[in-house]
Amino acid sequence: MQIRYFLAVCLLSNTFLASQAVHADEALPHCVINPPISTSVNERETVSGVKEQDIVIISDTSHAEMDQKAYFAGDVSFSQGSRHIAADEALIDQQKQQLNANGNLVFQDSLFTVTADSLVAQMENNSAKLKGAKYWLHGQQVNGDAQELEITNKNDLILLDSNFTTCPPESQSWLLEAKKIRIDSDEEWGEIWDAKLRIADIPVMYIPYMTVPISDKRKSGFLFPSFSTSTTNGVEISTPYYWNIAPEYDLTFTPDFMSSRGLFLKTEFRYMNSPDQAGQVNVEYLSKDQKLNNSPDRYVFHWSHKGKIDDNWRVLANFTDVSDNNYFNDLSSDVNRATDNQLSRIGEASYFEKDWDLSLRVQDIKVLGEEDKPYQVMPQLSFNYRNTNIWNHLDFKFNSEVTNFSHQDNDFSTATRVHMAPSLVLPVHSPFGSFTSEMKLMQTNYWQQPTATDADLSSTVSRTIPQLSLNGKINFERDSTLLSSPYRQTFEPQFQYLYVGYQNQSDIGIYDSAQLQEDYFGLFRDRRFSGLDRIADANQMTLGFTTRLFDQSNQEKMKFSVGQIFYFDDSNVLREQSISPQEQSTSVLAAELDSQIYNDWFVSASMQHDTEKGENKKSQATLDYRPSVGKLIQFSYRYVPDLVNNNTNDKVNISQAGMRTTWPMTDDLYFVGNWYYDLNERRSIETYAGIQYESCCWAVRLSYHYNIKTNYDDDLNPGIDTREEFEKGVYLNFVIKGLGGSGPLGVEDMLNEGLFNYRKPLYLRN
Incomplete structure (x- = not known):
């Protein structure tokens, strides 16, 4: 016979930790640790009218003396909110405000499960001790044993002669044994004293004191070191230290010793002033590189920032400075890969509205290994406006910029460029294809300060170039069979006619322009150069097509594109730039294929x-x-x-x-x-x-x-x-x-x- 016994007392309220979890991304699907589940807890009856703080006790037999002691035996189940205790027998001493339980004891919470030989709980100060305990954290891999497990009145957890691991109990590849482990419920970190790390049951390290994460909350401390050896750096050992300065700031300091070069110090500082404002600062320094003959000091400084001020304003900053061209080739930097040879320094503030946007930008690019330094943009003001369907589906766009180019070398000319490009676009779209026509007028003015090396440049230049482009595409489909398998095949021919007027531009300096590559999609560009210093004249037709194969699940199995430009007239600008000195009737034939x-x-x-x-x-x-x-x-x-x-x-x-x-x-x-x-x-x-x-x-x-x-x-x-x-x-x-x-x-x-x-x-x- 089951007897329900109600006590209007608060037993083990807020017991254990409010949050006990390791990083969720460290748990793998094939490594699931299932703690034991008490049958009596799972099968307890629901009692109506019970408050969250009340205790529900279910047992086969019981004996109670009013205001004295209450004894329970046989599948005993104590329930209070989300906390449950199952045992063979239990005794409540109301005068001492104490609960004793033993025999197949299981303590369960929404976050953890503990089995133990016995439990003694003090109801007055909300503390408890469990002997011979085993514990598991729900949804995580952390588990372990403790000779004695204590729950303090501050909800902290103290384990004596304990261990823990993230391996399954039946296959413990590593185990950390400790005299004492204290888990702080507020900090959500564990402190460990007098510990030994065992790998494959072999002690490999003694640790007098360390801290470990119990949740995703950050805490200062050393991270795992790394080891390597190479012909250029020799033996290399790095020991990173993480400093949790504040919830919105942290810093990682990494001393990196290289036997061939010396002590390499790396620092990364991160900040997040708000969810919309974040960035980081990197400082790296190697004093007197022993690998090089004259033992130079080497360093790098990097700052990046992205931010949203409100719904309209955005800010961006990126700055990197380095001591020498080969820094990233010689050292394992946290800033750039060795394959990156351009350092971009950018500062930008932008304002966005539905139909227009405005931005102010400064830019400097350092190219490692290049003697010639690129021009600096100091500054550039851009304004773009768009208005769709201003009349009979006709769209209007207006792009403009004012850019000042400066140079660190006084032998180079400087300039201010004003560019405006109004355009009218008539887009026509339908399921079977599209046709877009665009008329654009590009007006550019330069005010240049030529030097002796650029005497052929004009001090003022006004350039007006018209542009017309017609772009059409048709979509065909048919059912097809390939190797006895049914497919849906598309055939998408595309053409573009482009006319760009000519104007001699040899009296304009090259500040931000370079020739673009000609891949398949590049054939349909309306320009041959990046930047605006050179606008190549054109009278040409681009023809190309794309064909695709889709299976019965509408998955693309093949895509093939091929195209070529046919020139009706030679480009005078390309000839003047010595890019295309000979007459050309066609561009390269560009093709791309992706297929299963x-x-x-x-x-x-x-x-x-x-x-x-x-x-x-x-x-x-x-x-x-x-x-x-x-x-x-x-x-x-x-x-x-x-x-x-x-x-x-x-x-x-x-x-x-x-x-x-x-x-x-x-x-x-x-x-x-x-x-x-x-x-x-x-x-x-x-x-x-x-x-x-x-x-x-x-x-x-x-x-x-x-x-x-x-x-x-x-x-x-x-x-x-x-x-x-x-x-x-x-x-x-x-x-x-x-x-x-x-x-x-x-x-x-x-x-x-x-x-x-x-x-x-x-x-x-x-």
Whole structure:
């Protein structure tokens, strides 16, 4: 017989911690830890009229003396709100305000489960002690044992002679044993004293004191160190320290010791003044680089900021300064990759309305390894206006800017440019196609201050150029069959007629303009140059088409595009710039292909072919085998002729082949490898091999790198070249999940290690 016994007292109110959770992203689907569930708790009866603070006690038998003691036995269940205790027997002493329970004891909360041999709870001060406890955190991987587990009246948790791990109880790859563990409910961090770290039941480290995260709340402390060795830096050990300054500020300080260079100090400061205002500051410094002959000091400073002031205003800032051209090639910076050679310094404030926007911008670009410095934009004011359907579906647009160009070198001319471009656009769209006609008038005025080296430039220039473009596209569809499989095939021919008037522009300096590349989509641009200093005259027709194949699930299986420009007149501006000295009747023939050729095989290719000279201007192709998630084999080839070497200004042909793979050797063991070969130089330019083991509670990665280095000319070692052409090294990364590491190691970031990122085969290095 079950007896219901009600006490209007508050037992273990707010017991345990309000929040006990480790980082959710450290829990993996294949590593689920299920705590024991009490049958008596699950099957307890619902009692109407019970308040949240009341205690409901259910048992097979009971005996009670008024205001004295109450004894319960047989599937005893104590319930108060979301907290439940199940035991074989329990005793409540109302005079001592004490609860004793033992026998198959299970304590459950919405956040955790604890089993124990016995429980003693003091109802007066809301504290409790459990002997022989085992604990689990719900929805997390944290679990462990404790000889004694105490719940204080401040809701803190104290564990004596305890341990914890994020591994399943049946497979504990690592275990942290400690004399004392204290979990603070307010700070949501655990403090550990006199601890030993065991891996595969072997003690590997003694830790007198440490803190670990119990929730996603940040706390100051050391992060896991990393270790590597390479031919350029020697043995390298970094020990990052994280400082949680305030909820809206934090800082990571990383001393990085390199045996070949010295002590490399890296600091990253992040701030978030509000959800709409955030940024970071990086400062890196290496005092007296021992690898270089004259032992120079090397540094980098970086600041980036993005912000929203209100619904209309946006601000943006990005500034980077570096001590020398080869900084990112020699050192493992947190700011830039070694393959990035442009440092952008931008400050911008923008105001947006529905029909118009206004922005003020300053910009300076530093190109590493280049002697000629680009012009600075100091400043640029832009105004854009748009009005749709002003008359009979006719749209009106007005783009304008006022830009002042300055230069750090007094030998270069400076200028102020005012540009205005009103346009009328008539768009016609329907399911079977589209036709867009646009008339534009481009008015540009320059006020230049020529120098002796630019004596042919005019002090004032007024340029007026009209432009007309007609762009049409038709969509055809049909049912088709390929290799006995039904498909829906589209055929999308597209044309563009472009007329741009001519005006001699040789008396205008080059401040922000460069020739654009001609891929398939570039054939349909209305300009040949970036910037506005050169507007190429044109009288041309672009013809192209795209065809696609869709399966019965409407998934695109193939896309092929090809097109070419036919010139009715030669471009005088291109001839004056010596870009196209000979007459050309056509542009390159540009083609692109993406296709799933069969089951798990995919091909991607692009080409730009000069049909008049019979030469390839650029081509690339990749063949992928992707049978499932996490499995990849990719073969690639790329070719670019007449590419200018930044160091020597010589023209070189790039002809490179490569292979990339990632493959699971077991459920937890992955292999990732890259290999790229220069067919012209007949040498390997990059080799990468990495093996990663990752379980639900720890991960380790061992990798080997061998790659060519880019070395720019600089004045750190004038006349002396001490840098190695190739770099090779071994790197070891180790993470124990749940001890404040940087999280699980990912296979995807291994694919992006090295010079060539996955799925970006056109990235070139010379």
